[in-house]
Amino acid sequence: MVELKKIRRGKKEYFYLVHSHREGKSVKKKQAYLGDAIPKDLDEKKKKFMQEFYKEKFIGDIDKIKENFAVEYKNLPKTAKEKSKENFAVKFTYNTQRIEGSTLTLKETANLLERGITPNSRPLNDVKEAEAHKKVFFEMLDYEKDLNLQIVLKWHKELMNETKSDIAGKIRNHKVAISQSKFKPPMHIEIDILLKEFFEWYNQNKFNLHPVELAALVHLKFVTIHPFADGNGRISRLMMNFILKRHKFPLLDIQYSKRTSYYNALERSQTKKEDNIFVQWFFRRYLDEHKSYI
Numbered sequence: 022m023v024e025l026k027k028i029r030r031g032k033k034e035y036f037y038l039v040h041s042h043r044e045g046k047s048v049k050k051k052q053a054y055l056g057d058a059i060p061k062d063l064d065e066k067k068k069k070f071m072q073e074f075y076k077e078k079f080i081g082d083i084d085k086i087k088e089n090f091a092v093e094y095k096n097l098p099k100t101a102k103e104k105s106k107e108n109f110a111v112k113f114t115y116n117t118q119r120i121e122g123s124t125l126t127l128k129e130t131a132n133l134l135e136r137g138i139t140p141n142s143r144p145l146n147d148v149k150e151a152e153a154h155k156k157v158f159f160e161m162l163d164y165e166k167d168l169n170l171q172i173v174l175k176w177h178k179e180l181m182n183e184t185k186s187d188i189a190g191k192i193r194n195h196k197v198a199i200s201q202s203k204f205k206p207p208m209h210i211e212i213d214i215l216l217k218e219f220f221e222w223y224n225q226n227k228f229n230l231h232p233v234e235l236a237a238l239v240h241l242k243f244v245t246i247h248p249f250a251d252g253n254g255r256i257s258r259l260m261m262n263f264i265l266k267r268h269k270f271p272l273l274d275i276q277y278s279k280r281t282s283y284y285n286a287l288e289r290s291q292t293k294k295e296d297n298i299f300v301q302w303f304f305r306r307y308l309d310e311h312k313s314y315i
């Protein structure tokens with residue numbers, strides 16, 4: 022919680038933003054001087070103050086993760102590196118598909134993608150989409166150019182073509198709603214402009230933001246635009262990992278078991294229009310997922 026604190030010195034008053042936080046058994050305070058009057062853009066200054074606080078709190082450990090991961094990965098034999106990619110592809114495919122309603126278990130996903138064993142009594146679409154997702158995931162890993170609309174449309178087409186060919190690789194031209202969410206996606210007539218603005222924002226900020234923050238914001242902003250009739254979450258999570266891969270950070274698998282906090286962070290960011298809510302959640306999830314490297 023950020024508090025506005027007033028301090029009187031003589032006849033003058035001065036204002037500060039103060040945030041108390043616990044470190045171990047002690048409580049510490051971070052503060053920022055505002056001046057001798059409350060600024061008109063106080064809410065914006067509070068938001069920026071907390072963004073800086075969380076960056077200071079998390080970025081050091083996140084950079085340690087990258088450094089230690091790089092050392093470990095460099096020393097792995099080639100076969101071990103390939104096996105690591107395969108294992109991640111299976112778990113990532115299972116979780117990202119399960120979040121979107123797939124009925125396949127982790128074991129069934131592994132048997133399907135590693136051994137070609139099709140599970141009995143499961144919807145054929147779940148099987149086809151799992152196979153397509155793994156294929157697109159490896160294409161994403163091998164893609165060497167920068168993020169752009171053409172490659173995103175290609176990934177979406179390949180992901181959905183076997184199950185929903187009428188919407189595969191196509192920007193939606195109709196209204197959509199998200200089940201059990203308070204957030205209402207933009208109208209279809211807004212999407213072209215929003216996508217143009219998204220890629221302009223990306224190109225302007227890709228060298229200014231920390232890569233893990235950039236990955237979080239790419240995910241949040243793209244899924245908020247919701248440009249496809251289906252598959253927005255899966256494509257956004259692929260884009261997120263593309264950013265992490267491009268900057269040599271370990272990838273992130275958002276687990277199905279963590280879906281409630283994930284949904285809540287997304288929805289709160291979208292409805293309140295506060296990116297920092299999701300970015301904070303993302304930092305915490307990333308640190309928890311890769312704490313072995315700290």
